[in-house]
Amino acid sequence: MTQRAIDTSGGQPPDRSPSEEAAPPAYDPRGLSAAEVAERVARGEVNDVPVRSSRSVTEIVRANVLTRFNLIIGVLWVIMLAVAPIQDSLFGFVIIANTGIGIVQEWRAKKTLDGLAVIGEAKPTVRRDGNAAEISTSAIVLGDLIELGPGDKVVVDGTVGEADNLEIDESLLTGEADPVLKRAGDPVMSGSFVVAGGGAFTATKVGREAYAAQLAEEASRFTLVQSELRSGISTILKYVTWMMIPTAIGLVISQLVVKENDFKESVARSAGGIVPMIPEGLVLLTSVAFAIGVIRLGRKQCLVQELPAIEGLARVDVVCLDKTGTLTEGGMDVTEVRPLGSADQAYVSRVLGALGGSDPRPNASLRAIVDAHPDPGGWRVTDTLPFSSARKYSGAAFHEDGSTGGTGESTGSAEGADGSTSVERAAGSADAADSVWLLGAPDVLLPDGDPELAAIEELNRQGLRVLLLSRARGGLDGPDAAAGSVPTALVVLEQRLRPDAGDTLRYFADQRVAAKVISGDNAVSVGAVAGKLGLPGAEHTLDARRMPEDRDAMATAMEENTVFGRVTPQQKRNMVAALQSRGHTVAMTGDGVNDVLALKDADIGVSMGSGSEATRAVAQIVLLDNSFATLPSVVAEGRRVIGNITRVATLFLTKTVYSVLLAILVVCFQVEYPFLPRHLTLLSTLTIGVPAFFLALAPNKERAQPHFVRRVMRYAIPSGVIAGAATFLTYMLAGSHYSGPGALDAETSAATLTLFLVSMWVLAIIARPYTWWRILLVASMGAAFLVVLAVPWLQHFFALKLVGTTMPWAAVAIAAGASVLLEYVWRLVGRRFGA
Numbered sequence: 001m002t003q004r005a006i007d008t009s010g011g012q013p014p015d016r017s018p019s020e021e022a023a024p025p026a027y028d029p030r031g032l033s034a035a036e037v038a039e040r041v042a043r044g045e046v047n048d049v050p051v052r053s054s055r056s057v058t059e060i061v062r063a064n065v066l067t068r069f070n071l072i073i074g075v076l077w078v079i080m081l082a083v084a085p086i087q088d089s090l091f092g093f094v095i096i097a098n099t100g101i102g103i104v105q106e107w108r109a110k111k112t113l114d115g116l117a118v119i120g121e122a123k124p125t126v127r128r129d130g131n132a133a134e135i136s137t138s139a140i141v142l143g144d145l146i147e148l149g150p151g152d153k154v155v156v157d158g159t160v161g162e163a164d165n166l167e168i169d170e171s172l173l174t175g176e177a178d179p180v181l182k183r184a185g186d187p188v189m190s191g192s193f194v195v196a197g198g199g200a201f202t203a204t205k206v207g208r209e210a211y212a213a214q215l216a217e218e219a220s221r222f223t224l225v226q227s228e229l230r231s232g233i234s235t236i237l238k239y240v241t242w243m244m245i246p247t248a249i250g251l252v253i254s255q256l257v258v259k260e261n262d263f264k265e266s267v268a269r270s271a272g273g274i275v276p277m278i279p280e281g282l283v284l285l286t287s288v289a290f291a292i293g294v295i296r297l298g299r300k301q302c303l304v305q306e307l308p309a310i311e312g313l314a315r316v317d318v319v320c321l322d323k324t325g326t327l328t329e330g331g332m333d334v335t336e337v338r339p340l341g342s343a344d345q346a347y348v349s350r351v352l353g354a355l356g357g358s359d360p361r362p363n364a365s366l367r368a369i370v371d372a373h374p375d376p377g378g379w380r381v382t383d384t385l386p387f388s389s390a391r392k393y394s395g396a397a398f399h400e401d402g403s404t405g406g407t408g409e410s411t412g413s414a415e416g417a418d419g420s421t422s423v424e425r426a427a428g429s430a431d432a433a434d435s436v437w438l439l440g441a442p443d444v445l446l447p448d449g450d451p452e453l454a455a456i457e458e459l460n461r462q463g464l465r466v467l468l469l470s471r472a473r474g475g476l477d478g479p480d481a482a483a484g485s486v487p488t489a490l491v492v493l494e495q496r497l498r499p500d501a502g503d504t505l506r507y508f509a510d511q512r513v514a515a516k517v518i519s520g521d522n523a524v525s526v527g528a529v530a531g532k533l534g535l536p537g538a539e540h541t542l543d544a545r546r547m548p549e550d551r552d553a554m555a556t557a558m559e560e561n562t563v564f565g566r567v568t569p570q571q572k573r574n575m576v577a578a579l580q581s582r583g584h585t586v587a588m589t590g591d592g593v594n595d596v597l598a599l600k601d602a603d604i605g606v607s608m609g610s611g612s613e614a615t616r617a618v619a620q621i622v623l624l625d626n627s628f629a630t631l632p633s634v635v636a637e638g639r640r641v642i643g644n645i646t647r648v649a650t651l652f653l654t655k656t657v658y659s660v661l662l663a664i665l666v667v668c669f670q671v672e673y674p675f676l677p678r679h680l681t682l683l684s685t686l687t688i689g690v691p692a693f694f695l696a697l698a699p700n701k702e703r704a705q706p707h708f709v710r711r712v713m714r715y716a717i718p719s720g721v722i723a724g725a726a727t728f729l730t731y732m733l734a735g736s737h738y739s740g741p742g743a744l745d746a747e748t749s750a751a752t753l754t755l756f757l758v759s760m761w762v763l764a765i766i767a768r769p770y771t772w773w774r775i776l777l778v779a780s781m782g783a784a785f786l787v788v789l790a791v792p793w794l795q796h797f798f799a800l801k802l803v804g805t806t807m808p809w810a811a812v813a814i815a816a817g818a819s820v821l822l823e824y825v826w827r828l829v830g831r832r833f834g835a
Helices: 034-043 057-065 068-083 086-119 213-219 228-258 263-277 280-298 308-315 345-358 364-372 403-411 416-427 452-461 501-510 523-532 551-560 569-581 593-601 613-618 628-669 677-696 708-737 743-766 772-790 792-798 806-833
Strands: 125-128 131-134 145-148 157-169 180-182 193-205 302-304 318-321 328-339 379-385 393-400 434-440 465-471 486-497 514-518 541-543 563-565 586-590 604-608 621-623
Touching (some): 068 228, 068 280, 086 280, 086 677, 157 379, 193 613, 228 263, 228 308, 228 708, 263 628, 263 677, 280 302, 280 308, 280 628, 280 677, 302 628, 308 604, 308 628, 318 569, 328 345, 345 364, 345 379, 345 393, 345 434, 345 465, 364 486, 452 465, 452 486, 452 523, 486 523, 501 628, 514 569, 523 541, 551 569, 569 586, 569 593, 586 593, 593 613, 604 613, 621 628, 628 677, 628 708, 628 743, 677 743, 677 772, 708 806, 743 772, 772 792
Parallel strands (some): 318 514, 586 604, 604 621
Antiparallel strands (some): 125 131, 125 145, 145 193, 157 180, 157 193, 302 621, 328 486, 379 393, 393 434, 434 465
8 A cells, every 4th residue: 555644753652552561662654573563462462352243152052041931931840840740841841942943043143144254354454564464353463553545444543653635534433424634643543434545553552442342342243132023022021921920820829729639730730821821932933033034144145243134124115225336336447538628638648547546545436547547657646635425526736757758759749739739728738847636526526507517417318427637726735626627538437237236126116115326426327327227216316415404305305306416425324314204214225435324324234245344344234245136135034034923923922812811711710720731732832833933934025014012912812812712611611511530631622622723723814825835834733633632642641532522523613613703803903903
């Protein structure tokens, strides 16, 4: 990296070293030596912050094992092992298996995330022994000299040693959006990022001493919190706990005291009433669904830095796209250089080559110019003005050594005086030793009404990008270097469209997700590119310089238009906020430093893997393969998780509701609880556990809806009430029908048959719309229950035997009536509240 403006006198960092033994060394443009690096490593002065993409194995095990409901079930399991046959303790083994599945799946997700994080890890450029090389962030030591360029994130605290128009955005730390110009000797803080210029700084605080170390560690941590789905389930579990405690106490008292049953039988039936109240598998399946989502996306080179982002993107109804790097590929091609007036083509080519050579880190536009017009050398750079998204142009000042001779060689000796006169008209004077040039947006550098704007507008309508080369009359350090500049040439660039962008935009249109293209380029040009890709509404373009500042008016403009050009970084941020103020869930994609603020404020930030360090740091999702076409997969994965968890949550909570209702009815009517744990273990496995696992992982393209708790409970409560009431009715009828020593077992079997059939109907409703595998799933669960009823040893194991024909058929009839009522209630709820 070429550096200028090295100030060895002003670069001494302040004395704020994390080590009491040694202060940071004075600024050395060569960086540390190998011996100095080894010495610091030995002292432990290394940037050893354990930035993790996932929870540790210990945390995974603890989170899956040490839960409130596992504790309750564990206590009941130990009691049942002591007082009842092994078949009444099966629920404990199921919980162990479920917990094991959760641990394994999350561990697999951890491995996937850790592997992707290594691929996508930002590697700062560090200068040691005078040589610059990229190293891991964790390998930085105290006193290292770290180079900076546009888009680079400041990874540790330090003091600027070199500054070449270095502008740093500290808004992520301070909230101030305006970039700060840094000079040699100024401090820089970790968590800030470079928006323009370049330089190098000496690390003065590393590891946990760095200002933003803890923020960085937490931001990149694998998490299962801060999502509507997780918080909704936590809310449900909280209410279940408070509802379960008094019900369970009443049930235990009624079984132990009121009926004066055999102690072991009473304990077993009490446990049989308490265990099904706990929706223990719901948390497991939510974790498994998220974890498998991470694994699936990981196979597509999509790094999910915050797990709820999968859910969040499924709720998005507006996606804001940056054109460059998203709709178009990073590279561009120069298709034409059109001199203006009498400017000389060869001289213009030399100026462009010199401008390209003046920037050590050219952006995509300047890189295309460098490829088409290599720097011929011979001109000495005396000053530079780096490109800024807010300014929309860059510049450089040159001392044209051998300028006249160079011009003569370029224009050809045959032109003679005509060639010299041409150059004089274009560049002021061919004999001038110094010249100042600007390269940027024509509609910014040219005054309104300039005749050249019409020709530029026509090029923009073709989807071409146009830059203006202009000669400045003054220096680059003025507040408005472009004022009075002389237009010299138009540089026409053709952008390479992403071949998959059109299909992705059509996907969003089909899914009723509004796509808004927000770019710093000319609005007409951006609209033409979007039109080529088939974006609906691409003809509705708006120049952001005419965008109203009032948030409500801005939101209206955002909703009425599709393509926005000449947008500043701060405007991008305001536009996201305006959409959010109208209740929209906004995703923002981008790869440049000008996208960072908007990415941070959007509900979901999506960065390209080739994007700047700053964008990757604030985004929740990083597309490591730089493929915009991966976004539909992320949306689909989120919809699968949310839609399926909503389905299976209804199954689990229906069981909780009918379990609580049955316990209340048993207490009120002073009868034995109808079930042993083995009965409800069988029912839960066949009507909830096994089907829920497959349904939770199935494809699901339903649009994610808000209010998770309300949506689940409006179906689960009536379903549970109907199932519990029908089951208790069968149980009471069987109590009056059967008598004798085996009466209780016969009553339990009849009640089990009714509850199974009603629960199967709930499953059949939730499994809709039917596909071959869903029909097979429901049929298999029904067939498994018939096998239990038909095989003698299974009858004995589960204590299920239907006695006679009258009561079993009555149980079927009651279940049929309850199923009809279920259909009516579900349709009524669907019509009143929506599906």
